[in-house]
């Protein structure tokens with residue numbers, strides 16, 4: 001399997017784990033935050049694993065495609081890396097909350113939407129067939 005195909009497959013797993021997190025967040029006001037912490041932990045682990053593969057794959061893929069300059073590619077990768085770091089930091093924050101609250105629930109929904117947007121954009125900008133074929 002190509003690296004791009006593997007990244008897209010990992011996105012599907014991440015989408016499922018993100019939906020799990022959202023569904024668990026809906027229950028915290030009645031059930032407490034225990035399952036939220038484990039769901040956030042599972043998503044964080046999968047996201048960290050995904051980041052390892054993506055870090056190694058995106059730069060050569062983008063440079064080989066020759067659609068952007070090296071400077072532009074390094075800027076894109078820096079922004080991309082920052083978004084991943086922000087997601088992991090937000091998931092850690094979620095895990096540290098013992099007290100259920102509407103605010104925590106809303107924060108999880110916002111985080112989930114951000115993760116979805118990130119992957120959707122990645123698939124349009126980096127992992128579409130034109131870019132992948134050019135690499």
Ligand SMILES: [Fe+2]
Nearest residue numbers: 054080084122
């Ligand atoms: Fe990414």
Ligand SMILES: [Fe+2]
Nearest residue numbers: 007054119122
């Ligand atoms: Fe990704």
